């Protein structure tokens with residue numbers, strides 16, 4: 001996952017952050033079990049922070065996964081298409097992703113702004129500010145939209161080959 | 177013709193769902209079909225804690241939220257969770273009656289978030305669950321892991337010597353069954369709906385706090401309604417509030433008798449034991465008063481004088 | 483009519499190659515906009531879909547399986563089973579199926595199970611004269627045990643949608659999982675007898691059996707520890723996944739000493755990718771789900787079912803047929819996320835147990851995973867075994883029939899599913 005300009009670089013760096021967050025979730029919850037079972041001292045943070053970390057990890061990773069073609073898609077029809085038609089389909093679907101992600105980011109922003117202004121908190125034991133999780137939406141979907149836009153342009157100009165998606169074998173993320 | 181959509185986390189068959197259904201029938205009857213109500217139950221649209229934002233920002237016209245979901249913005253709402261403050265049905269009824277100082281102060285604060293309160297739904301009081309013996313005094317809480325569902329009750333468990341442990345509603349049964357926690361905490365209707373008598377054998381009717389739900393409606397939407405429509409809705413809301421309060425005592429009585437029929441013992445702490453609880457709980461009230469500011473002090477005084 | 487239009491739009495988006503997550507979420511957003519509903523529901527739904535403690539177990543079970551995989555556990559398992567049963571008629575196929583079953587007990591994913599065992603078993607089986615299509619069929623189908631035998635990502639997500647106990651679902655999968663293994667084994671032995679050219683493997687010595695068995699033992703112990711710990715109340719099902727991850731690090735890093743830091747990092751990155759890919763679809767489906775609820779489609783479907791279908795048996799038959807057809811073209815996770823909310827409302831009136839239905843649904847998802855043209859397990863085995871889609875598809879046919887037979891058996895004898903969760 002190298003090359004591709006500053007947006008790709010940021011996306012990849014964020015994917016690394018996402019991986020670290022998941023590792024930390026494992027560490028926190030293991031600690032929670034040990035602390036509760038052996039020391040009768042459950043934490044007030046493990047449950048809530050692990051949900052927060054999961055939220056961020058999933059959305060942080062999304063842009064990089066778009067570039068590496070890891071998102072699950074149906075390729076039956078694409079496989080049958082001649083190359084030019086494939087390219088049209090691909091540009092269309094990337095544009096769709098760019099628009100949708102952009103709209104999600106746009107509509108996600110007011111909620112964050114409001115939570116930030118009012119200081120609204122989760123009201124749970126840990127009582128963290130709500131914008132800590134809400135901010136993931138405009139930031140990550142904004143980046144996703146930008147990444148999709150760049151990939152659209154570079155598909156049109158031929159700088160990025162979108163056709164290496166099929167049957168990646170071991171490279172494919174092992175879903176369900 | 178106007179459509180009012182209401183989101184509800186609980187299933188339609190819950191007593192809050194049935195109360196919404198009653199409201200729907202009343203509104204549609206009074207308005208002769210001019211105002212129609214659609215209920216989206218079982219969290220199809222929103223979970224409980226998302227309702228304040230969803231209604232406040234106008235994503236949906238109305239919703240049912242537990243009062244404490246507003247605590248992140250309005251700490252004062254947890255006056256209902258202040259240990260042993262509103263620990264009888266009469267006090268609660270007086271506190272939530274339309275025009276009561278407690279309710280008016282809270283309704284006004286919620287109005288600042290962009291939502292008007294239509295009516296308050298009773299959910300019952302907080303009880304403790306245990307195995308083998310009741311939790312008579314704070315002594316029986318010492319060092320025990322207690323299931324909690326929120327900040328204030330968590331602080332209370334800590335203040336009386338227990339170890340607060342966050343367990344979600346759906347993991348409750350398993351956590352009691354397998355002993356992940358020692359002491360349970362819920363409303364008595366939760367005992368019934370989740371068959372908790374299969375895994376716990378004692379209820380301590382400690383009545384430490386009162387659980388309230390509120391039905392809120394988006395302010396802009398409300399102001400866009402005609403005066404006639406507002407009247408119809410208010411009329412039905414008033415009827416629904418009366419009905420759910422009257423029903424709640426029956427529901428709780430039924431839940432307790434079902435619990436007993438399923439082999440649970442029910443324990444009511446003596447006045448001396450309640451005093452011991454109150455003394456141990458005082459730090460929670462002190463901390464909360466500091467956080468909840470002026471409004472907190474006002475609702476607290478109002479509640480205390482009931 | 484509206485329903486058909488929405489389905490057509492969804493298929494159109496999927497077929498031009500829009501990633502599933504964005505097809506669902508994007509169509510949901512468009513439906514909200516066209517219906518005059520607030521578009522703020524989309525970001526709110528996406529955020530709320532992740533804010534669920536049960537879902538936290540998804541990355542953790544993936545971490546557990548990926549660490550074990552990088553630690554070479556698949557090879558150890560297969561070697562041990564080969565030493566114990568490989569010499570019997572059809573023994574290698576039996577060892578492969580059993581290895582899939584055991585690896586399934588630490589992996590929540592079908593594709594991971596197929597790929598892990600496939601990598602070691604395919605070369606061995608083809609070398610000993612098993613036909614390629616049969617070999618591929620065994621692995622593509624055996625891999626699907628990954629979501630039937632606990633832990634199971636599909637069951638976790640089913641539990642999240644229906645608010646059913648994930649532990650009960652896990653335990654309910656054990657009976658049908660064992661039944662399916664037995665069916666697969668019987669078929670494989672019978673099939674092997676029709677192959678006179680099959681090379682028999684020499685019987686392993688007891689020493690070989692013990693030494694390979696000892697190497698495989700920690701894996702089995704970990705699988706048992708994870709489930710037993712939930713039962714003893716040591717940890718909740720979600721925490722169990724974290725313990726499984728920690729246990730996997732212990733087994734591969736300390737006991738077997740087969741995990742390098744590089745391997746660990748690869749496992750973490752792999753889990754991160756899969757987690758994001760799966761859960762982004764969950765998030766997209768949430769937006770889609772809200773939109774169709776506001777269009778009152780699930781409500782209409784429930785009403786349609788309740789007026790037209792009055793017996794549980796007929797309902798199950800119809801649902802099975804619909805899922806089989808949709809499963810040809812749909813990726814398994816979207817099948818679950820689209821269909822379960824629509825069908826869930828009909829279960830209670832018909833007296834169908836939601837835990838039983840979950841297991842039934844998982845087996846139908848397994849069918850979807852191995853039916854062409856869209857079936858992730860087919861793709862994976864094709865890539866691992868360097869075969870053609872046709873070969874794999876031909877090989878899975880008898881196993882598909884056996885899965886449907888399993889569905890029939892658990893429909894008639896529901897206790898195979900429900901006895902364990904209600905009696906443990």
Ligand code: NA
Pocket residue numbers: 585586587588589590591627628629630631632633634
């Ligand atoms: Na599994």
Ligand code: NA
Pocket residue numbers: 809810811812849850851852853854855856857
């Ligand atoms: Na398929």
